[in-house]
Amino acid sequence: MHRTDLISIGELAARTGVAVSAIRFYEAKGLVEALRTRGGQRRFLRADIRRVSFILIAQQLGLALEEIGAELARLPAGRTPNAADWARISTGLGARIDAQIASLQRTRELLGNCIGCGCLSLKKCALYNPGDKAAQRGAGPRYLLGDRAGEIAEVG
Amino acid sequence: MHRTDLISIGELAARTGVAVSAIRFYEAKGLVEALRTRGGQRRFLRADIRRVSFILIAQQLGLALEEIGAELARLPAGRTPNAADWARISTGLGARIDAQIASLQRTRELLGNCIGCGCLSLKKCALYNPGDKAAQRGAGPRYLLGDRAGEIAEVG
């Protein structure tokens, strides 16, 4: 154990590259927790650097903060997560990446035949396939994407 | 030419699967244009089905509406775009998909070594790499992502 096992919010921000305000926001969302000094300032564990790193990586893979929180909640309570813990909760990310790659490769292939030929018809070529979570991120009509059963566009 | 070369907003919505309100929104943003009936109702060209399809596909690939507008602006003015036109403006999408696939594959590889071993340090493994546009979608601190020069996290 070092002298300073606890770090300030500013240091956590510097170490992870996220803004101080963002860390407070994550805390409010329950993604990280902080101890407090007598004066009320936050003190984080060094292990929280990993935790925030995980948030950043998972975000890049298209998970919403709420989903990330659900993953993080599966880390062992009470003790600092170790390598095996992180490996466990990262397995799901691996599957997600594989799915995304597969989806993109499908899209890539279709782009050749389909937009290349000028048809660009959703129904015909299914180029516009749902199930690509990463692409649904952000505001807007989430339900439109990924909630399409059978009949979509057909260029008439 | 058919009898009905022009379609209503409702039909365009049905054909593409996007909400009527979204199409009005796209029109306001300059992504599509409409003729008007004497009574003021919008009438779209059949070719606009392709155009809206393109918007949807490009969105899935992580382009913002403004970027999509810029791409669409490169279609020939005055005449209905043909297959070659669509092929031309779709080429850039292909490159983007390739880049995304490459980025994900890199991430996938690192996830094994890096999270697997528990280090999860941003600086050390560069797992958290910028340049993955698709992941930056949605509102929020775009500038945080993709605007990081050298020093990022290092797990102490």
Place this chain on the structure above:
DNA sequence: ATGAAAGTTCAAGTGAGGTTTAGGTCAAGG
């Protein structure tokens, strides 16, 4: 000719993911 369905505009609301501001408090060095 009529009634329902579909269309119109404009303004305001939504939700994700934060940032910014205002008005203070805390901690560390000199």
Place this chain on the structure above:
DNA sequence: CCTTGACCTAAACCTCACTTGAACTTTCAT
């Protein structure tokens, strides 16, 4: 002790991509 920079809270604000609602109007099939 005193300053200075980092920290605190609460609430307001921001962008993006739309949706929703109110209050009417147009279109179309019968």
